[in-house]
Amino acid sequence: MSLISTLINGHEGGLKQDGMTPMQKIALRFVVLGVLYYGLAAIEGMMMRMVEITPVPFIDDAHFFSIMTVHPMVGIFGSTYMIVFGAFLFLVPFLMKKPIFSLKLANASWMLVGGGTLIMWLAGFVFSYAPLYTLYWPLPADFSQFAIIGGIVYVVGVALIMVGTFLYSYNIFKTIMYTPEGWDKQPSMELFKSAIGFTGLTNFFKKKKTEHLVDLPVAAISRGTIDVGLNAVVIMAAGVLLLIYMFGAAFGFNLEKTWVDALLYKNMFWWGLDLIADGLVLIFVAGTWYLLATAITGKKLFMQNIARAALFVEMVVSWTVWSHHLMSDQGQSNFLKVFSGEMVTALELITQGLAVYITLVTLSRARPLKMTNELKFLLGGLLGFMLAVPAGIIQADLGMNRILHNTQWIIGSHVHVAILVGLTMTLYSAIYFLLPIVTNGAKLYSQKLATAHFWLHIVGGIGMGSFMGMAGIDGMLRRSTYIDGEYNTYMILAGICGGLLLLAFFAFLFNVVMTVGVKGLIGIYSPAKINTRECVPAQQEA
Amino acid sequence: MADSIDVLATLKLVYGIYAFIAISLISWFGYRVTKPKDDDAGAKPALFWTYVVVLAVVGTGLHFLTYNSVPWVPIDLNRASIKADTVFDITYEDHQMSFSSFPMQVGCGEHVVFNATSNDLTYGFGIFRADHTMVAQMQVVPQSRNDLMWKFGKNGTYYIRSTEYSGPRGAKMVAQNAIVVTGCDQDDVRAVEIGEQ
Numbered sequence: 001m002s003l004i005s006t007l008i009n010g011h012e013g014g015l016k017q018d019g020m021t022p023m024q025k026i027a028l029r030f031v032v033l034g035v036l037y038y039g040l041a042a043i044e045g046m047m048m049r050m051v052e053i054t055p056v057p058f059i060d061d062a063h064f065f066s067i068m069t070v071h072p073m074v075g076i077f078g079s080t081y082m083i084v085f086g087a088f089l090f091l092v093p094f095l096m097k098k099p100i101f102s103l104k105l106a107n108a109s110w111m112l113v114g115g116g117t118l119i120m121w122l123a124g125f126v127f128s129y130a131p132l133y134t135l136y137w138p139l140p141a142d143f144s145q146f147a148i149i150g151g152i153v154y155v156v157g158v159a160l161i162m163v164g165t166f167l168y169s170y171n172i173f174k175t176i177m178y179t180p181e182g183w184d185k186q187p188s189m190e191l192f193k194s195a196i197g198f199t200g201l202t203n204f205f206k207k208k209k210t211e212h213l214v215d216l217p218v219a220a221i222s223r224g225t226i227d228v229g230l231n232a233v234v235i236m237a238a239g240v241l242l243l244i245y246m247f248g249a250a251f252g253f254n255l256e257k258t259w260v261d262a263l264l265y266k267n268m269f270w271w272g273l274d275l276i277a278d279g280l281v282l283i284f285v286a287g288t289w290y291l292l293a294t295a296i297t298g299k300k301l302f303m304q305n306i307a308r309a310a311l312f313v314e315m316v317v318s319w320t321v322w323s324h325h326l327m328s329d330q331g332q333s334n335f336l337k338v339f340s341g342e343m344v345t346a347l348e349l350i351t352q353g354l355a356v357y358i359t360l361v362t363l364s365r366a367r368p369l370k371m372t373n374e375l376k377f378l379l380g381g382l383l384g385f386m387l388a389v390p391a392g393i394i395q396a397d398l399g400m401n402r403i404l405h406n407t408q409w410i411i412g413s414h415v416h417v418a419i420l421v422g423l424t425m426t427l428y429s430a431i432y433f434l435l436p437i438v439t440n441g442a443k444l445y446s447q448k449l450a451t452a453h454f455w456l457h458i459v460g461g462i463g464m465g466s467f468m469g470m471a472g473i474d475g476m477l478r479r480s481t482y483i484d485g486e487y488n489t490y491m492i493l494a495g496i497c498g499g500l501l502l503l504a505f506f507a508f509l510f511n512v513v514m515t516v517g518v519k520g521l522i523g524i525y526s527p528a529k530i531n532t533r534e535c536v537p538a539q540q541e542a
Numbered sequence: 543m544a545d546s547i548d549v550l551a552t553l554k555l556v557y558g559i560y561a562f563i564a565i566s567l568i569s570w571f572g573y574r575v576t577k578p579k580d581d582d583a584g585a586k587p588a589l590f591w592t593y594v595v596v597l598a599v600v601g602t603g604l605h606f607l608t609y610n611s612v613p614w615v616p617i618d619l620n621r622a623s624i625k626a627d628t629v630f631d632i633t634y635e636d637h638q639m640s641f642s643s644f645p646m647q648v649g650c651g652e653h654v655v656f657n658a659t660s661n662d663l664t665y666g667f668g669i670f671r672a673d674h675t676m677v678a679q680m681q682v683v684p685q686s687r688n689d690l691m692w693k694f695g696k697n698g699t700y701y702i703r704s705t706e707y708s709g710p711r712g713a714k715m716v717a718q719n720a721i722v723v724t725g726c727d728q729d730d731v732r733a734v735e736i737g738e739q
């Protein structure tokens with residue numbers, strides 16, 4: 001078959017639209033948009049990389065920082081949320097062998113998160129709204145630097161993302177708890193308790209243990225989903241606050257210096273934001289590792305009960321670690337810095353360390369395994385967190401934070417290694433694993449491209465994070481521009497590694513497009529021909 | 543007295559070694575996992591619990607280590623009860639920094655306090671050497687106390703840069719040659735007057 005024909009129709013028949021269930025199509029809608037948004041975040045990342053090497057004529061400071069504002073939002077909400085939501089809305093009913101609660105809500109979620117991301121992105125692209133994702137008060141309401149309309153568009157975009165997020169969370173919990181038509185009455189409350197880990201907790205104190213009603217991966221998804229929901233509440237509250245200030249300013253009342261205590265706001269905002277970093281990421285990722293390890297090996301998870309307990313601890317930890325973001329705020333109490341910032345944060349080394357260990361032993365006990373794409377990427381994901389979590393523990397120390405805060409170390413060795421190597425490689429592993437399931441057996445176009453994707457991504461991700469980290473150790477700030485080539489060697493090397501990441505993305509995208517075909521890709525956004533709420537067609541299930 | 547250069551050099555070394563071990567371990571695991579099983583070492587409960595204890599010790603031990611070896615940690619935690627030899631006031635407004643005295647003259651080994659106030663946005667206060675390595679920083683939050691107590695152990699001239707993003711206009715808020723430390727036995731060779739390099 002010619003290249004063009006494969007591009008249009010896919011490899012070996014591509015995506016067989018007719019046999020796809022609505023749930024398969026929904027999962028793919030989420031994932032495809034998520035992957036495209038990842039590409040956008042990567043291109044924006046490369047634009048910033050260029051500026052960090054040498055001034056670029058068409059990117060002035062206002063433009064640079066509006067890119068920096070939307071880049072992580074596109075990466076986290078447009079890409080990570082979309083891929084994670086799509087995968088989990090598919091996996092929860094799939095694993096529980098139960099139809100999803102609502103296909104309509106699932107469809108609404110991808111439209112809201114995807115559409116909201118686009119609107120939020122326009123606020124940066126068209127109106128150069130650039131308070132960065134941290135929105136430190138009162139910067140987002142500083143209308144001497146930003147246009148009010150930019151702020152309003154930004155808040156509307158983020159609000160839509162959050163509404164989509166609420167719908168996702170509701171749908172997940174309803175799916176776990178509800179009784180489908182024609183089924184015996186389900187024990188909703190017991191299912192809920194098991195999902196959030198309450199049963200596991202009470203089991204510690206009971207002689208006669210209550211049986212877990214939901215599997216470990218579903219429990220991990222539920223616990224992470226709680227954090228996602230709580231985070232959405234905090235972000236929505238900040239959005240409402242911003243709207244009050246924006247409308248005030250639009251009608252001639254400058255509220256900029258009233259009401260809001262900047263440090264208290266920062267505490268509340270970081271409490272919420274950290275639910276993504278330490279809640280969503282660590283809990284969802286650990287859950288996904290467990291799922292992948294058991295799926296790859298076909299064996300039970302090593303130390304199941306400990307893994308369940310660790311997930312519960314991680315959820316509670318994620319509610320109490322926010323102060324590690326305020327170690328350099330002198331107004332923050334020392335108690336909070338030491339207790340929440342240092343000590344509780346140290347527990348993350350244990351919970352994440354346990355997750356790494358449990359996953360590795362589960363894999364190791366099933367030796368010999370074939371080095372499939374999902375296994376390769378899973379190992380990459382584990383390595384990402386093995387590197388990024390200790391880097392985070394180091395910066396969550398009063399001594400180290402004084403000389404690392406707001407440097408490239410934070411955003412390189414910690415954030416980008418966690419996100420690009422740890423999280424993204426775990427998500428790629430899940431994508432390679434789910435691809436045949438959600439496409440009813442589509443065959444990957446090229447294994448060589450998948451291998452190139454792996455090596456380019458892992459070398460690029462670890463390399464970029466390392467060079468940023470080294471620049472940070474030498475004093476290079478994040479969120480700043482340098483025009484005299486102060487850190488050129490590191491920045492050129494980081495730029496080369498960023499280029500590898502972008503190449504990796506294109507290799508993956510090309511491989512997926514050639515696998516399912518352009519027709520197949522467009523087709524997933526048309527209604528399914530089978531009318532069922534099951535996840536996969538009956539013959540595949542059999 | 544250890545300064546940020548010493549602490550960061552140690553970090554580079556220790557983290558570099560750790561990263562090398564982690565990458566090697568996963569590479570080795572990736573190779574081994576494709577080969578038939580000979581033992582089940584990792585699954586032994588004793589090893590598992592030892593590993594958990596090591597994680598707990600490393601996670602919390604780091605903080606005890608820095609409290610006892612990094613000079614600014616005890617100063618920071620106890621600054622309310624240490625009497626400052628000199629207090630310098632720095633005011634931030636409209637992306638400008640103004641100083642109660644300029645340059646800020648510091649005697650070797652004195653406890654000085656940099657007391658920053660912002661009248662509008664959130665900024666940062668960072669002390670840097672001429673080669674751009676950082677000595678220390680803190681956040682400057684409006685309506686909040688932003689006081690950094692510091693003790694310099696080497697002679698040198700340092701510049702101040704805002705370390706927090708305060709909008710595109712604040713991207714390069716720098717005050718060159720803002721702190722001059724004298725009276726020490728040792729010179730900070732990286733901290734020379736800018737313009738005199």
Ligand code: HEM
Pocket residue numbers: 038041042043044045046048049052068069071072074075076079080132133134411415416419420477478479480498501502
């Ligand atoms: C090829 C991929 C990527 C490249 C080349 C890249 C590059 C960059 C660069 C150059 C910065 C600015 C650093 C600074 O000077 O402060 C940055 C910031 C950031 N990036 Fe990325 N990035 C990539 C992917 C991602 C993804 C996928 C995410 C999220 C899922 C992400 C999250 C962030 C965050 C949170 C920041 C901090 C922004 C801030 O300080 O407000 N990045 N990235």
